[in-house]
Amino acid sequence: MENRSIQFNQTGSADVLHLVQAPLPQPAAGQVRVCNAAIGVNFIDTYHRSGLYPVALPSGIGLEAAGWIDAVGDGVSGWQKGDRVAYCSGPLGAYSDFHCVAAERLLPIPAGLAFETVAATLLKGLTAAYLLHEAVQPKPSSWVLIHAAAGGVGQILCRWAKALGLKVVGTVGANSKRAAAIACGCDAVLEYRSDAFVDDVKALTGGVDVVFDGVGKDTFYKSLEVLNRRGHLISFGNASGPVPAFAPLLLAQHGSLYITRPTLADYTATQGELYTLWEKLCEALENGWLAANIGGRFALADAKKAHELLAKGATQGSLILEPASHAAEVVK
Structure with missing residues (x-):
C-alpha cells in the first residue's frame, strides 16, 4: 500500500501544495505509525507553507490528526496496534494517510470522543487551554x-x-x-x-x-x-x-x-505539560463546555482549497481533511 501526502517544494501561496504518493513510511525506534482518520487544518500550517516559519524543503505539512495506531516501532511500550490516538507535536506531515510520530507525544482519545471532534479541536483547544490557564489567568x-x-x-x-x-x-x-x-x-x-x-x-x-x-x-x-x-x-x-x-x-x-x-510548543515542552493541557481539554469537551464546530470538510487532495479559504478569512469554525477511505479501514 502507498501513502498519499501533501507536500511543498517551495514556499508561497496555497498553489505550492501538491499531492504525492510514496511507499508506506516505517516507524523508527520510539515511533508509531498512525492511520489518520481526520486531520486538522490550522493557521500555523499556512505559516510553514508561506515561509513565515521557515522549514527545510521539500517538506510535508500539517501538525495534527486523529486516528489509529497502525504499526509500532522498536522500544515503544504502552501502545499497541488499534489504539485510538491523536497528535499535534510534529514532525510536519500530518496531511497524509499515514504518519510516523514519537510515541511519547501521543495522546489517548477517550472512547466518547469522535476522531473528527478531536481533529477539529486538538491544536486549537490546547492553544485555548494554555492561553486561559497558563499564559494569563483572568479573574x-x-x-x-x-x-x-x-x-x-x-x-x-x-x-x-x-x-x-x-x-x-x-x-x-x-x-x-x-x-x-x-x-x-x-x-x-x-x-x-x-x-x-x-x-x-x-x-x-x-x-x-x-x-x-x-x-x-x-x-x-x-x-x-x-x-x-x-x-x-x-x-x-x-x-x-x-x-x-x-x-x-x-x-x-x-x-x-x-x-x-506565546507558542503552544513552549507550553507543551514536556510530556507532563502536554498531558495536563490535554486533560483540561478532554474535561471541557466531555462536560459540554466546548464543542467541535466544523466549518468545512475537504478530501486530502483538496488541501489547497482549505488553505485558500483561510487566506481569504472566509472560514467559521474548524476545517478538517478526510484522508482516503482505504486508509481509515486498515485497523478497524
Whole structure:
C-alpha cells in the first residue's frame, strides 16, 4: 500500500501544495505509525507553507490528526496496534494517510470522543487551554476581548472563557460572522475594522483586562487602546500578518501594559505539560463546555482549497481533511 501526502517544494501561496504518493513510511525506534482518520487544518500550517516559519524543503505539512495506531516501532511500550490516538507535536506531515510520530507525544482519545471532534479541536483547544490557564489567568467576571471570535481558536476561546465566568467581547472581521460569535456566548460582538471600535469597547466595558489577539498586524494598535491599566495583550497569531516592530515605551504610554507572544510548543515542552493541557481539554469537551464546530470538510487532495479559504478569512469554525477511505479501514 502507498501513502498519499501533501507536500511543498517551495514556499508561497496555497498553489505550492501538491499531492504525492510514496511507499508506506516505517516507524523508527520510539515511533508509531498512525492511520489518520481526520486531520486538522490550522493557521500555523499556512505559516510553514508561506515561509513565515521557515522549514527545510521539500517538506510535508500539517501538525495534527486523529486516528489509529497502525504499526509500532522498536522500544515503544504502552501502545499497541488499534489504539485510538491523536497528535499535534510534529514532525510536519500530518496531511497524509499515514504518519510516523514519537510515541511519547501521543495522546489517548477517550472512547466518547469522535476522531473528527478531536481533529477539529486538538491544536486549537490546547492553544485555548494554555492561553486561559497558563499564559494569563483572568479573574472571574473580568472583561476579556477575543479577536476573530468566529474562527477556529476564537470559538473555543469564547466558549471556554464563558465557562470560566469571564465577560467576553468577541470581534469579527465581517458582519456575516457575527451570528457565529454570538452563538459562542459572547456578551457583545464588534467588528474590529470599524472606526468606532476602540470607543465602542471602552463604552461597553470601561476597558478590558486581557486581549487575546490571533489576528496580528490589523488589530495590534487597537488592542493596546482598549486595555485597562496594567492589562495583558496575548498576541498568539498573525492571521493578518506579523505585528509591527514597536518600542517598549509604547507599553508605558498605554498604561504599563504587559505583552507576550506565546507558542503552544513552549507550553507543551514536556510530556507532563502536554498531558495536563490535554486533560483540561478532554474535561471541557466531555462536560459540554466546548464543542467541535466544523466549518468545512475537504478530501486530502483538496488541501489547497482549505488553505485558500483561510487566506481569504472566509472560514467559521474548524476545517478538517478526510484522508482516503482505504486508509481509515486498515485497523478497524
